[in-house]
Amino acid sequence: MARQEKQARQLPKQQLLILAICRFAEPVAMTSVYPYIPEMIQSFHIPNDKVARWAGLMSAAFSLSQCLTGIAWGRASDRFGRKPMILLALTCTMVSSILFGLSKNLQWAFITRSMQGLSNGNVGIIRTAVAEMVPQRELQPLAFSIMPLVWNIGSIFGPSFGGSLVRPADRYPNVFGKIKFFRDHPFALPNLLISLIFLCGISAGFLFLRETLEEKKSRRDYGLLLGSLLTAPCTGKRQRPRAFSTDETDPFLGGTSSEMSSPGIGFVAKPPKKNPGWAEVFSRQSNINLAVYTFLAMHSVAFDQLLSIFMHYPVQSIRDPNVHLPLKFAGGFGIDSSRIGLLFTAYGVFGMLVQFFIFPTFARRFGVLNCLKACTLTFPLVYIATPFTALLPTDSARQGVMMLLMLVKGFCGIFAFPCSTILLTNSAATLKVLGTLNGVATSISAVGRAAGPALAGGTFTAGVDIGYVVISWWTLALVAVVGAVPVWSLVEMEGFSxxxxxxxxxxxxxxxxxxxxxxxxxxxxxxxxxxxxxxxxxxxxxxxxxxxxxxxxxxxxxxxxxxxxxxxxxxxxxxxxxxxxxxxxxxxxxxxxxxxxxxxxxxxxxxxxxxx
Structure with missing residues (x-):
């Protein structure tokens, strides 16, 4: 009994690691497109001054598609289990990512990017699985920081793949120059390599990930059986592998329990539990958390999307007669996708270190709500300062100051997203509605992720046309200010324990x-x-x-x-x-x-x- 109590107070490290392996391929695939989307759109014969608009619309297509299926993925995971839905979503995302890399025109790029959004339902499901694995409030900061940590690690590899492996026939002619496939599909190589990471995640999940949904834990899982057989020679265990959980408290067959063997009870069946309704999903605190998370996704994702376009846009000299400081200017950095990918890689490395070493300690010491409040006040300041980096005289100065702003924004994002997730999780009425609640969060926040890049791309195009690039960045600052208002109405709930x-x-x-x-x-x-x-x-x-x-x-x-x-x-x-x-x-x-x-x-x- 004492051993069981001690285990209940510890993180299920093995299962969290397997869940992280399953999750890893998605951030790599999503962030790999950031450096080369402007080049891809240009390859479709789109004028330079229209690239930002189409890039924003493409990101909006992804997010709106995700919005359409977010609730459906959450409800399906409540019904069929977390594990099968995670594996299905990974498979669909892998296929759609490959198809996106094969795009040869703007229409096909939009269709396949929308398919990625439709199949990207793991965000809410994985959050729910983590919450079911770790209901203890004192362990949640560390547990809920693992998936953002995985995202940041993926953000290191993704831009590197996307920035350095596009157009392989031109960049590496000795290796790929004679391969017709890569000459015809210059953006396919990164997605093909990322598909191998997807296969690793799908295999690890199928063989070793345990179901976390209570009603489905007793279901036979032949993936676990196969995984036990494959690892038996390495572990030295001779016990017969089982196709289900080995928790001693679980019955051997679903629907049978000690009621059969307890004297005086016989076959007494408990009345079926009523399924929770939508009123339990949309509590007051849950609604406020959903609004906070939506605004956070709206301006944070839009910043990352717009940043690559801004840095790719040509430089405008401050001596240009159309420049009237301090506000009227419309220049960028004028750097290519490989350099943008390098900056995003450094951005991801910093985020990984902060996520692993700083966030859990700060969240436990100061509280997740206080950390979230501090971050929401910092975002607008970063967005207001960003466009003025284009006025610096040298490339190194522009990129150095921009890197500093990116690190500040990344620090705030690394704190804000898991803090918001923890508050949202603990606001759920019961564990039975958590999958649906996270599905709703995925869908509603997808509206923000669609509106943010579309708004930023549209205002960027309009701003450079009239000579005011600050319009797009200050619009994001205004969105961040509005999103900070409901944070002050949040309350830290007790959670599920x-x-x-x-x-x-x-x-x-x-x-x-x-x-x-x-x-x-x-x-x-x-x-x-x-x-x-x-x-x-x-x-x-x-x-x-x-x-x-x-x-x-x-x-x-x-x-x-x-x-x-x-x-x-x-x-x-x-x-x-x-x-x-x-x-x-x-x-x-x-x-x-x-x-x-x-x-x-x-x-x-x-x-x-x-x-x-």
Whole structure:
């Protein structure tokens, strides 16, 4: 019992690692397009001054498509389980990413980018799986920082792939110059290599990821069985691999439990639980969190999308007659995709370090809500200052100051997104609505991710046409200010651990009421029920050393026999108790709870379990 309590206070590191491996390919695929989207759009014979508009619309197409299916992915994970939906979404995203890399015209690029959005449903599902793995509030900052950490690590590799591997026939003629496929599809190579990362994630998830949805944990999982068989020679374990969870508390077959083997109960079925409604999903705090998360996604994603376009846009000299400082200017950095990819890679490395070493400590010390408030006040300042970097005299000065602003913005984003996710998770009424709530968050925030880049791209195009590039950046600053307002109405909720305890207490009270009713039954009825339980092969809950105690049970002994010891009762010990064995095998005073005539997942196979 003490070991189980200690394990409950620790992170499930192995399962979180496997979930991170599954997640890794998606940020690589999503961020790899940032450096080369302007070049891809230009290759479709789009004028330079229209590239920003089409890039914004392409990003909006991705996000709007994600909005259409976000709730559906969440509801499907509530019904079919987290694991199958994660694997399906990874497969669909991999296929659509390859098709995007094969685009040869603007229409096909829009279609395949929209397909990526439709299949990108893992954001909410993975958040839900993490919340189900780690309900303890004190462990949530570390647990919920792992997936953003994976995103930041992916952000290191993604821009590097996208910036350095496009147009391979031109950049590496000795290797790819003679391959017609890469001459015809200059943007395919990064996506083909990323597909190998997807395959690794899909394989790891299929073989080793355990289901976290409570209702589906008892389902046979042949992927786990295969994974156990493959790793058995390496681990040296000779036990028979199982196609399901090995938690000792889970029944061997879905729908069967100790109710069959507990005396006096027989086949008593619990009434079906009512599915939670939409009112439980959209609580007041959940609604505020959804608004905060949507605005956060709107301006943060738009900044990253617009930044590559701004840095790719030609430089405008401050001596140009059309420049009237301090506000009227319309220049960029004039650098290519490889240089942009290098800057984004440094951006990702910094984010990874902050996510791993700084965020968990700060969040525990200052609280997730306070961290979120500080970040929302910093975003507008960064956006206001960004366009003025184009006025610096040299390339190194422009890129150096921009890198500093990117690091400040990245620091705030690394704190803001997991903090918002934790607050949203803890605002859910029950775990049963968490998958749907995260699906709603994915869909609603997708509206922000669509509107943000579209708004930024449109205002950038309009701004450079009239000579005011600051318009697009100051528009993002205004959005960030509006998004900061609802943050001050948020409240840190307690989370699920306390809620689960309350539910346990309610169930305990229900059992006490049932016990009271049982104690009011006549002795003849009690003896009849007791006999019928024994006829099913269940032992009575008596001291095996003294058969004379097999009469009517007292109310206290009846309670002990009708219900298993609570897992947090540290003074109880579990022992095997084969039927017919008494003194010398079973400790004095032990009470048999289950005859275990049917095998259980503990693999005891000895015919009984007692507690003392």
């Amino acid at each position: 306390s809620g689960q305890d309350d539910e346990d207490e309610e169930e305990l009270e229900d059992e006490e009421d049932g016990d009271a009713k049982t104690s009011a039954v006549s002795p003849s009825e009690t003896h009849s029920r007791h006999s019928s339980g024994a006829a099913l092969g269940d032992d009575v809950s008596v001291d095996d050393e003294d058969p004379s105690e097999s009469g009517l049970l007292t109310r206290a002994n009846s309670r002990a026999s009708l219900r298993p010891p609570r897992r947090h009762s540290l003074d109880l010990h579990r022992v095997v108790s084969p039927i017919g064995m008494g003194s010398g095998v079973i400790p004095a005073g032990a009470r048999r709870y289950s005859s275990d005539l049917g095998a259980t997942r503990s693999g005891l196979g000895v015919g009984g379990t007692s507690y003392y």
